Amino acid sequence: MTVEHLVNDAVKNIQISGIRKISNLVATYKDAVTLTIGQPDFPTPAHIVEAGKRALDEGKTVYTPNPGLLELRRAAAAFVDGKYGLRYDPEREVIVTAGASQALDIALRTIVAPGSEVILPGPIYPGYEPIVRLCGGTPVYADTRQTGFKLTASLLRSKLTEKTRAVILCYPSNPTGRVMTEDELREVADLLRGKPVFVISDEIYSELIYDAPHRSIAALPGMKEQTIVINGLSKSHSMTGWRIGFAFAHESIAQHMVKVHQYNVTCASSIGQYAAIEALTAGADDAEPMKREYKSRRDYVHERLLKMGLETDKPEGAFYIFPSIRRFGLSSMQFAMELLEKERVAVVPGDAFSEYGEGFIRISYAYSMDVLEQGLSRLESFLARLA
Numbered sequence: 001m002t003v004e005h006l007v008n009d010a011v012k013n014i015q016i017s018g019i020r021k022i023s024n025l026v027a028t029y030k031d032a033v034t035l036t037i038g039q040p041d042f043p044t045p046a047h048i049v050e051a052g053k054r055a056l057d058e059g060k061t062v063y064t065p066n067p068g069l070l071e072l073r074r075a076a077a078a079f080v081d082g083k084y085g086l087r088y089d090p091e092r093e094v095i096v097t098a099g100a101s102q103a104l105d106i107a108l109r110t111i112v113a114p115g116s117e118v119i120l121p122g123p124i125y126p127g128y129e130p131i132v133r134l135c136g137g138t139p140v141y142a143d144t145r146q147t148g149f150k151l152t153a154s155l156l157r158s159k160l161t162e163k164t165r166a167v168i169l170c171y172p173s174n175p176t177g178r179v180m181t182e183d184e185l186r187e188v189a190d191l192l193r194g195k196p197v198f199v200i201s202d203e204i205y206s207e208l209i210y211d212a213p214h215r216s217i218a219a220l221p222g223m224k225e226q227t228i229v230i231n232g233l234s235k236s237h238s239m240t241g242w243r244i245g246f247a248f249a250h251e252s253i254a255q256h257m258v259k260v261h262q263y264n265v266t267c268a269s270s271i272g273q274y275a276a277i278e279a280l281t282a283g284a285d286d287a288e289p290m291k292r293e294y295k296s297r298r299d300y301v302h303e304r305l306l307k308m309g310l311e312t313d314k315p316e317g318a319f320y321i322f323p324s325i326r327r328f329g330l331s332s333m334q335f336a337m338e339l340l341e342k343e344r345v346a347v348v349p350g351d352a353f354s355e356y357g358e359g360f361i362r363i364s365y366a367y368s369m370d371v372l373e374q375g376l377s378r379l380e381s382f383l384a385r386l387a
Contacts, residue, residue: 014130018352022336026346033375034346035363038174038320040238042293044275045286048237051278055271062270066262068096069273075280076246082284084206085219086229092251095258096268096276100204100232100245105131106260107228107247108166111198112137116165121151122356123322125174125202129354137165143356148313149176149322153187160191166198169217172205175353175362176322177298177315182215189220198253199227204245207236207287209317210295218248225250228257235318236287237279242272294319297365297372304376305363308383319366322350326359328386336361342385343378 004012019036026034043049055061067073073090080086088094097103104127112118114136120128122141129139142151142159156167169188171180180188192199199217206214218227232245245268247257279286298321302314305323312323325335332349339345348364350357365372 010134010136014133017126019126019348022340022346022348022352026340029340029344029346032340032344032346033371033378035365035367035372035375036346036348038235038318038364038366039240040235040290040319040366041368042238042290044238044242045279045283048239048275048279048283048286052242052271052275055274060270060274064096064267064270064273066267067094067258068268069270069277072096072273072277072280075277076248079280079284080216080229080231080248084214084216086216086248087224088248089251093249093254095247095249095254095261096273097232097245097247097261098265098268099234099243100202100230101127102243102261102265103230103232103245103247104128104200104202106257106264107200107230107249108132108137109135109260110253110257111228112165115163117161117163118165119151119156119159119167120354121149121155121168121170123149123175123350123353123360124168125170126352126354128168138163140164141354141356145356149173149178150180150184151188152184153191156188157191160195160197164197166200167192168200168202170202172209172315172317173320174205174318175320175348175350175357175360176313177318177320178313179209179212179316180215181212185215185217186220189217189223192226193222195226197226199223200230201227202230204230204232205235205318206231208291208294208319210291210298211316225252228253233276233279237283238290239272239275239279242269242275244268244272244276294365297367297369300369301363301365301372301376304380308376308380310383319364321363321365322357322360323363324360325350328383330386332358332361339379339382343382345375345378345382347379
Protein backbone atom coordinates (compact mmCIF):
# COMPACT_ATOMS: atom_id res chain seq x y z
CA MET A 1 0.00 0.00 0.00
CA THR A 2 1.28 3.45 -0.89
CA VAL A 3 0.65 6.41 1.36
CA GLU A 4 2.07 9.13 -0.87
CA HIS A 5 -1.43 10.52 -1.33
CA LEU A 6 -1.29 11.58 2.33
CA VAL A 7 1.72 13.82 1.79
CA ASN A 8 1.11 17.55 2.06
CA ASP A 9 0.18 18.80 -1.44
CA ALA A 10 2.34 21.90 -0.97
CA VAL A 11 5.35 19.63 -0.50
CA LYS A 12 4.46 17.31 -3.38
CA ASN A 13 4.25 20.29 -5.72
CA ILE A 14 7.75 21.51 -4.91
CA GLN A 15 10.29 20.81 -7.64
CA ILE A 16 13.90 19.83 -7.01
CA SER A 17 16.17 22.79 -7.72
CA GLY A 18 17.30 23.00 -11.34
CA ILE A 19 20.80 23.68 -10.03
CA ARG A 20 20.85 20.39 -8.18
CA LYS A 21 19.26 18.50 -11.07
CA ILE A 22 22.04 19.43 -13.45
CA SER A 23 24.71 18.94 -10.76
CA ASN A 24 23.42 15.45 -9.99
CA LEU A 25 23.38 14.62 -13.69
CA VAL A 26 26.98 15.77 -14.12
CA ALA A 27 28.08 13.11 -11.62
CA THR A 28 27.34 10.49 -14.30
CA TYR A 29 29.83 12.12 -16.69
CA LYS A 30 33.28 11.35 -15.30
CA ASP A 31 35.08 13.59 -17.81
CA ALA A 32 32.80 16.62 -17.44
CA VAL A 33 33.99 20.10 -16.50
CA THR A 34 31.43 21.56 -14.13
CA LEU A 35 30.76 25.27 -13.81
CA THR A 36 27.55 24.91 -11.85
CA ILE A 37 27.86 25.12 -8.07
CA GLY A 38 28.25 28.34 -6.11
CA GLN A 39 30.71 26.94 -3.64
CA PRO A 40 34.06 28.67 -3.05
CA ASP A 41 37.01 26.58 -4.18
CA PHE A 42 39.14 27.98 -1.34
CA PRO A 43 39.57 26.00 1.88
CA THR A 44 38.19 27.41 5.10
CA PRO A 45 41.01 29.62 6.48
CA ALA A 46 43.28 27.57 8.75
CA HIS A 47 42.82 29.74 11.83
CA ILE A 48 39.07 29.17 11.67
CA VAL A 49 39.53 25.42 11.35
CA GLU A 50 41.83 25.51 14.39
CA ALA A 51 39.14 27.34 16.36
CA GLY A 52 36.69 24.58 15.51
CA LYS A 53 39.22 21.95 16.59
CA ARG A 54 39.78 23.73 19.90
CA ALA A 55 36.05 23.75 20.53
CA LEU A 56 35.96 20.00 19.97
CA ASP A 57 39.00 19.38 22.19
CA GLU A 58 37.44 21.49 24.94
CA GLY A 59 34.17 19.57 24.80
CA LYS A 60 32.07 22.46 23.57
CA THR A 61 29.61 20.08 21.98
CA VAL A 62 26.42 20.89 23.88
CA TYR A 63 23.40 23.04 23.06
CA THR A 64 23.94 26.77 22.93
CA PRO A 65 21.23 29.36 23.66
CA ASN A 66 18.54 29.21 20.98
CA PRO A 67 19.58 32.45 19.25
CA GLY A 68 23.25 31.48 19.45
CA LEU A 69 26.26 32.16 21.63
CA LEU A 70 26.12 35.72 22.91
CA GLU A 71 29.81 36.15 22.10
CA LEU A 72 29.08 35.24 18.49
CA ARG A 73 26.03 37.49 18.29
CA ARG A 74 28.16 40.35 19.59
CA ALA A 75 30.83 39.58 16.98
CA ALA A 76 28.22 39.43 14.22
CA ALA A 77 26.65 42.72 15.30
CA ALA A 78 30.08 44.39 15.43
CA PHE A 79 30.96 42.97 11.99
CA VAL A 80 27.90 44.35 10.16
CA ASP A 81 28.17 47.64 12.05
CA GLY A 82 31.81 48.14 11.13
CA LYS A 83 31.42 46.95 7.55
CA TYR A 84 27.97 48.21 6.54
CA GLY A 85 26.76 50.64 9.21
CA LEU A 86 24.03 48.29 10.43
CA ARG A 87 23.16 48.67 14.12
CA TYR A 88 21.66 45.65 15.89
CA ASP A 89 21.39 44.76 19.56
CA PRO A 90 23.19 41.40 19.83
CA GLU A 91 20.97 40.29 22.71
CA ARG A 92 17.63 40.95 21.01
CA GLU A 93 18.13 41.48 17.29
CA VAL A 94 20.61 38.84 16.10
CA ILE A 95 19.85 35.14 15.55
CA VAL A 96 22.52 32.59 14.61
CA THR A 97 21.06 30.07 12.17
CA ALA A 98 21.97 26.84 10.44
CA GLY A 99 23.19 28.66 7.36
CA ALA A 100 21.57 31.54 5.51
CA SER A 101 18.99 29.10 4.08
CA GLN A 102 17.54 28.46 7.51
CA ALA A 103 17.56 32.19 8.23
CA LEU A 104 15.43 32.67 5.12
CA ASP A 105 13.11 29.90 6.23
CA ILE A 106 12.41 31.34 9.66
CA ALA A 107 12.07 34.86 8.25
CA LEU A 108 9.45 33.85 5.72
CA ARG A 109 7.61 31.53 8.10
CA THR A 110 7.40 34.35 10.62
CA ILE A 111 5.92 36.97 8.33
CA VAL A 112 4.12 35.16 5.48
CA ALA A 113 0.52 34.11 6.10
CA PRO A 114 -1.81 32.17 3.78
CA GLY A 115 -3.04 34.43 1.01
CA SER A 116 -0.28 36.99 1.28
CA GLU A 117 2.03 37.83 -1.62
CA VAL A 118 5.82 38.01 -1.77
CA ILE A 119 7.50 39.90 -4.61
CA LEU A 120 10.63 38.34 -6.09
CA PRO A 121 12.81 39.88 -8.81
CA GLY A 122 13.18 37.32 -11.58
CA PRO A 123 15.50 35.68 -12.46
CA ILE A 124 16.38 34.77 -8.90
CA TYR A 125 17.85 31.98 -6.77
CA PRO A 126 15.26 29.16 -6.66
CA GLY A 127 15.30 28.70 -2.89
CA TYR A 128 12.77 31.41 -2.06
CA GLU A 129 9.62 30.37 -3.92
CA PRO A 130 9.18 26.94 -2.26
CA ILE A 131 9.30 28.45 1.22
CA VAL A 132 6.76 31.10 0.25
CA ARG A 133 4.42 28.39 -1.07
CA LEU A 134 4.90 26.19 1.99
CA CYS A 135 3.75 29.16 4.06
CA GLY A 136 0.60 29.44 1.96
CA GLY A 137 1.83 32.59 0.27
CA THR A 138 1.90 33.49 -3.40
CA PRO A 139 5.18 34.39 -5.13
CA VAL A 140 4.80 37.35 -7.48
CA TYR A 141 7.65 37.77 -9.95
CA ALA A 142 8.88 41.10 -11.25
CA ASP A 143 10.62 40.75 -14.62
CA THR A 144 14.00 42.48 -14.34
CA ARG A 145 15.34 41.49 -17.77
CA GLN A 146 14.76 45.01 -19.12
CA THR A 147 16.17 46.79 -16.06
CA GLY A 148 19.63 45.27 -15.94
CA PHE A 149 18.44 42.48 -13.62
CA LYS A 150 17.64 45.02 -10.91
CA LEU A 151 14.36 45.54 -9.06
CA THR A 152 13.70 49.20 -9.71
CA ALA A 153 11.23 51.25 -7.70
CA SER A 154 8.96 51.72 -10.72
CA LEU A 155 8.94 47.99 -11.46
CA LEU A 156 8.23 47.22 -7.81
CA ARG A 157 5.41 49.77 -7.68
CA SER A 158 3.62 47.94 -10.48
CA LYS A 159 3.59 44.72 -8.43
CA LEU A 160 2.48 46.06 -5.04
CA THR A 161 -1.04 45.15 -3.92
CA GLU A 162 -2.97 45.11 -0.67
CA LYS A 163 -1.87 41.50 -0.29
CA THR A 164 1.86 42.23 -0.55
CA ARG A 165 3.55 41.10 2.66
CA ALA A 166 7.22 41.11 1.65
CA VAL A 167 9.73 41.98 -1.03
CA ILE A 168 12.86 39.90 -1.45
CA LEU A 169 16.10 41.59 -2.45
CA CYS A 170 19.19 39.52 -3.22
CA TYR A 171 22.18 41.66 -4.08
CA PRO A 172 24.81 40.81 -5.17
CA SER A 173 22.50 38.60 -7.15
CA ASN A 174 22.48 34.91 -7.72
CA PRO A 175 22.39 34.19 -10.71
CA THR A 176 23.42 37.49 -12.37
CA GLY A 177 26.07 38.97 -10.07
CA ARG A 178 24.41 42.38 -10.40
CA VAL A 179 24.43 44.85 -7.51
CA MET A 180 21.96 47.60 -6.64
CA THR A 181 23.53 51.00 -6.06
CA GLU A 182 22.78 53.10 -3.00
CA ASP A 183 20.63 55.43 -5.12
CA GLU A 184 18.63 52.49 -6.49
CA LEU A 185 18.14 51.11 -2.98
CA ARG A 186 17.11 54.56 -1.76
CA GLU A 187 14.37 54.76 -4.39
CA VAL A 188 13.02 51.37 -3.31
CA ALA A 189 13.21 52.41 0.35
CA ASP A 190 11.32 55.65 -0.38
CA LEU A 191 8.59 53.60 -2.02
CA LEU A 192 8.25 51.04 0.80
CA ARG A 193 9.00 53.07 3.92
CA GLY A 194 6.01 53.09 6.26
CA LYS A 195 4.00 50.62 4.19
CA PRO A 196 2.89 47.33 5.81
CA VAL A 197 5.48 45.46 3.76
CA PHE A 198 8.64 43.69 4.93
CA VAL A 199 11.90 43.64 3.02
CA ILE A 200 13.95 40.46 3.22
CA SER A 201 17.43 41.49 2.16
CA ASP A 202 19.57 38.47 1.36
CA GLU A 203 23.14 39.77 1.63
CA ILE A 204 25.03 36.47 1.69
CA TYR A 205 27.45 37.79 -0.98
CA SER A 206 28.00 41.17 0.72
CA GLU A 207 31.74 40.60 1.15
CA LEU A 208 32.16 39.77 -2.53
CA ILE A 209 31.53 43.12 -4.23
CA TYR A 210 34.44 44.13 -6.43
CA ASP A 211 34.56 47.85 -7.01
CA ALA A 212 32.44 49.51 -4.34
CA PRO A 213 31.47 48.95 -0.70
CA HIS A 214 28.35 46.94 0.03
CA ARG A 215 25.18 48.93 0.76
CA SER A 216 22.25 47.51 2.71
CA ILE A 217 18.72 48.84 2.45
CA ALA A 218 18.41 48.28 6.21
CA ALA A 219 20.96 51.07 6.81
CA LEU A 220 18.74 53.67 5.12
CA PRO A 221 16.60 55.92 7.34
CA GLY A 222 13.46 54.26 8.64
CA MET A 223 14.09 50.89 6.99
CA LYS A 224 15.53 48.83 9.84
CA GLU A 225 12.08 48.43 11.40
CA GLN A 226 10.67 46.63 8.36
CA THR A 227 13.76 44.85 7.04
CA ILE A 228 15.16 41.42 7.82
CA VAL A 229 18.80 41.08 6.78
CA ILE A 230 20.09 37.61 5.93
CA ASN A 231 23.80 36.86 5.92
CA GLY A 232 26.27 34.10 6.75
CA LEU A 233 29.79 32.77 6.42
CA SER A 234 29.45 30.28 3.58
CA LYS A 235 30.59 32.61 0.81
CA SER A 236 32.68 35.19 2.67
CA HIS A 237 34.78 32.70 4.64
CA SER A 238 34.39 29.57 2.51
CA MET A 239 32.48 27.83 5.29
CA THR A 240 29.63 26.19 3.37
CA GLY A 241 29.71 22.96 5.38
CA TRP A 242 29.94 24.69 8.77
CA ARG A 243 26.34 25.89 8.31
CA ILE A 244 26.46 29.24 10.09
CA GLY A 245 24.12 32.02 9.01
CA PHE A 246 22.61 35.10 10.61
CA ALA A 247 19.28 36.87 10.71
CA PHE A 248 19.34 40.52 11.74
CA ALA A 249 16.00 42.12 12.51
CA HIS A 250 14.38 44.76 14.67
CA GLU A 251 13.46 43.38 18.08
CA SER A 252 9.75 43.52 17.26
CA ILE A 253 10.33 40.98 14.48
CA ALA A 254 13.25 39.01 15.92
CA GLN A 255 11.35 38.06 19.08
CA HIS A 256 8.95 36.06 16.91
CA MET A 257 11.54 34.69 14.51
CA VAL A 258 13.46 33.12 17.38
CA LYS A 259 10.36 31.11 18.31
CA VAL A 260 10.24 29.55 14.84
CA HIS A 261 13.99 28.97 15.02
CA GLN A 262 13.69 27.30 18.43
CA TYR A 263 11.24 24.70 17.20
CA ASN A 264 13.04 24.31 13.89
CA VAL A 265 16.65 23.47 14.83
CA THR A 266 16.94 24.44 18.54
CA CYS A 267 20.30 26.09 17.80
CA ALA A 268 23.04 26.16 15.19
CA SER A 269 26.02 23.83 15.52
CA SER A 270 28.02 24.68 18.62
CA ILE A 271 31.32 23.84 16.89
CA GLY A 272 30.38 25.99 13.93
CA GLN A 273 29.53 28.85 16.25
CA TYR A 274 32.91 28.82 17.97
CA ALA A 275 34.63 28.74 14.59
CA ALA A 276 32.40 31.63 13.48
CA ILE A 277 33.59 33.80 16.38
CA GLU A 278 37.12 33.40 15.06
CA ALA A 279 35.93 34.16 11.51
CA LEU A 280 34.22 37.41 12.44
CA THR A 281 36.98 38.69 14.71
CA ALA A 282 40.48 37.59 13.71
CA GLY A 283 39.18 36.74 10.22
CA ALA A 284 37.08 39.84 9.58
CA ASP A 285 38.95 40.50 6.32
CA ASP A 286 39.47 36.89 5.23
CA ALA A 287 37.32 37.50 2.14
CA GLU A 288 39.73 40.05 0.67
CA PRO A 289 42.23 37.66 -1.01
CA MET A 290 39.35 35.49 -2.25
CA LYS A 291 37.61 38.55 -3.65
CA ARG A 292 40.73 39.62 -5.55
CA GLU A 293 40.96 36.18 -7.13
CA TYR A 294 37.25 36.14 -8.00
CA LYS A 295 37.59 39.56 -9.62
CA SER A 296 40.45 38.30 -11.78
CA ARG A 297 38.38 35.28 -12.78
CA ARG A 298 35.35 37.51 -13.43
CA ASP A 299 37.35 39.67 -15.81
CA TYR A 300 38.73 36.62 -17.62
CA VAL A 301 35.34 34.89 -18.00
CA HIS A 302 33.56 38.08 -19.05
CA GLU A 303 36.17 38.82 -21.73
CA ARG A 304 36.10 35.25 -23.07
CA LEU A 305 32.30 35.25 -23.31
CA LEU A 306 32.25 38.57 -25.17
CA LYS A 307 34.83 37.27 -27.64
CA MET A 308 32.56 34.27 -28.25
CA GLY A 309 29.78 36.68 -29.15
CA LEU A 310 27.66 36.04 -26.06
CA GLU A 311 25.82 39.07 -24.70
CA THR A 312 26.32 39.41 -20.97
CA ASP A 313 26.31 42.05 -18.26
CA LYS A 314 29.50 42.34 -16.26
CA PRO A 315 28.84 41.15 -12.70
CA GLU A 316 29.70 43.56 -9.89
CA GLY A 317 29.71 40.89 -7.20
CA ALA A 318 29.23 37.24 -6.18
CA PHE A 319 30.84 34.68 -8.52
CA TYR A 320 28.28 34.13 -11.25
CA ILE A 321 27.81 35.41 -14.78
CA PHE A 322 24.58 35.09 -16.79
CA PRO A 323 25.12 35.24 -20.56
CA SER A 324 22.28 35.21 -23.07
CA ILE A 325 21.98 32.22 -25.40
CA ARG A 326 18.70 33.34 -26.99
CA ARG A 327 20.16 33.80 -30.47
CA PHE A 328 20.80 30.07 -30.81
CA GLY A 329 17.11 29.17 -30.77
CA LEU A 330 17.47 26.54 -28.05
CA SER A 331 15.79 26.55 -24.68
CA SER A 332 18.19 27.02 -21.81
CA MET A 333 17.71 23.38 -20.79
CA GLN A 334 18.32 22.13 -24.34
CA PHE A 335 21.43 24.26 -24.57
CA ALA A 336 22.77 22.99 -21.23
CA MET A 337 22.04 19.35 -22.05
CA GLU A 338 23.62 19.49 -25.52
CA LEU A 339 26.66 21.30 -24.11
CA LEU A 340 27.04 18.55 -21.54
CA GLU A 341 26.52 15.74 -24.03
CA LYS A 342 28.74 17.08 -26.81
CA GLU A 343 31.48 18.94 -24.98
CA ARG A 344 31.20 17.62 -21.41
CA VAL A 345 30.70 21.05 -19.86
CA ALA A 346 28.04 21.63 -17.22
CA VAL A 347 26.31 24.97 -16.74
CA VAL A 348 22.98 25.77 -15.13
CA PRO A 349 20.04 26.48 -17.47
CA GLY A 350 18.55 29.89 -16.86
CA ASP A 351 15.04 28.58 -16.32
CA ALA A 352 16.26 27.14 -13.01
CA PHE A 353 15.94 30.73 -11.80
CA SER A 354 12.29 31.16 -12.81
CA GLU A 355 10.77 31.58 -16.23
CA TYR A 356 12.51 34.96 -16.45
CA GLY A 357 15.85 33.20 -16.69
CA GLU A 358 14.87 31.42 -19.89
CA GLY A 359 17.24 32.25 -22.71
CA PHE A 360 20.26 32.49 -20.39
CA ILE A 361 22.74 30.17 -18.69
CA ARG A 362 24.50 30.63 -15.38
CA ILE A 363 28.23 30.04 -15.18
CA SER A 364 29.91 29.93 -11.79
CA TYR A 365 33.50 31.13 -11.70
CA ALA A 366 34.10 29.79 -8.19
CA TYR A 367 36.57 27.42 -9.83
CA SER A 368 40.30 27.50 -10.52
CA MET A 369 41.57 29.30 -13.59
CA ASP A 370 42.59 25.97 -15.12
CA VAL A 371 39.03 24.68 -14.84
CA LEU A 372 37.61 27.91 -16.23
CA GLU A 373 39.99 27.91 -19.19
CA GLN A 374 39.13 24.31 -20.05
CA GLY A 375 35.40 24.81 -19.61
CA LEU A 376 35.25 28.00 -21.66
CA SER A 377 37.33 26.50 -24.46
CA ARG A 378 34.88 23.62 -24.66
CA LEU A 379 31.98 26.10 -24.63
CA GLU A 380 33.64 27.97 -27.50
CA SER A 381 33.89 24.72 -29.49
CA PHE A 382 30.22 24.03 -28.82
CA LEU A 383 29.21 27.48 -30.06
CA ALA A 384 31.22 26.89 -33.23
CA ARG A 385 29.19 23.71 -33.78
CA LEU A 386 25.93 25.63 -33.38
CA ALA A 387 27.09 28.32 -35.80
